[in-house]
Amino acid sequence: EAQVTQNPRYLITVTGKKLTVTCSQNMNHEYMSWYRQDPGLGLRQIYYSMNVEVTDKGDVPEGYKVSRKEKRNFPLILESPSPNQTSLYFCASSPAELAGYNEQFFGPGTRLTVL
Amino acid sequence: GDSVTQMEGPVTLSEEAFLTINCTYTATGYPSLFWYVQYPGEGLQLLLKATKADDKGSNKGFEATYRKETTSFHLEKGSVQVSDSAVYFCALSTGNQFYFGTGTSLTVIP
Numbered sequence: 001e002a003q004v005t006q007n008p009r010y011l012i013t014v015t016g017k018k019l020t021v022t023c024s025q026n027m028n029h030e031y032m033s034w035y036r037q038d039p040g041l042g043l044r045q046i047y048y049s050m051n052v053e054v055t056d057k058g059d060v061p062e063g064y065k066v067s068r069k070e071k072r073n074f075p076l077i078l079e080s081p082s083p084n085q086t087s088l089y090f091c092a093s094s095p096a097e098l099a100g101y102n103e104q105f106f107g108p109g110t111r112l113t114v115l
Numbered sequence: 116g117d118s119v120t121q122m123e124g125p126v127t128l129s130e131e132a133f134l135t136i137n138c139t140y141t142a143t144g145y146p147s148l149f150w151y152v153q154y155p156g157e158g159l160q161l162l163l164k165a166t167k168a169d170d171k172g173s174n175k176g177f178e179a180t181y182r183k184e185t186t187s188f189h190l191e192k193g194s195v196q197v198s199d200s201a202v203y204f205c206a207l208s209t210g211n212q213f214y215f216g217t218g219t220s221l222t223v224i225p
Binding site: 004031033040041042043044045048050056058059090092099100101103104106107108109 | 119121146147156157158159160161164166204206208209210211212213214215216217218
């Protein structure tokens with residue numbers, strides 16, 4: 001089944017404790033992206049990647065890191081999480097380097113709480 | 116910068132009512148426009164899209180027309196069903212970056 005998977009689905013952590021949220025897709029897509037969803041703010045793009053070893057900042061990259069060492073994986077790293085990073089996070093992928101014309105396929109989401 | 120302004124909700128309609136959710140945008144260049152739908156507890160799914168002015172996207176009875184003169188991409192459906200209850204997001208892209216609206220929650224009651 002074609003899908004985007006995220007792990008973990010739920011995470012409660014404390015301020016300053018480094019964490020990684022994994023994202024994997026099995027559709028051989030070039031483009032991958034991370035978003036956060038907050039009430040009243042909709043989805044905001046954190047980082048995106050057009051292909052292996054090619055990443056770029058979205059609208060809200062502060063406090064996050066990403067890497068794209070393999071085509072299928074695009075982990076999101078919070079090196080020192082803070083309470084304002086409590087949010088619902090979505091990973092998405094798309095079948096072209098220029099994703100602007102194409103459908104994005106979203107993962108099920110990761111709900112992160114930082115205490 | 117680029118942005119999307121979406122009609123605020125929540126919206127509650129009776130089954131078979133007509134639906135309009137307004138979306139306007141600000142963008143440099145020529146964006147592609149999208150409507151995504153999010154069902155409870157799930158990720159977003161593409162509902163429809165339009166990639167140039169005057170294009171009409173349609174899917175599952177929903178329609179939206181890319182209007183460059185009014186910078187709008189309003190979502191419409193002639194007769195909603197209970198199964199259409201969800202959150203709807205308008206979005207734009209001018210390349211590899213995406214900008215989403217705040218979402219409009221729709222509840223359809225029998």
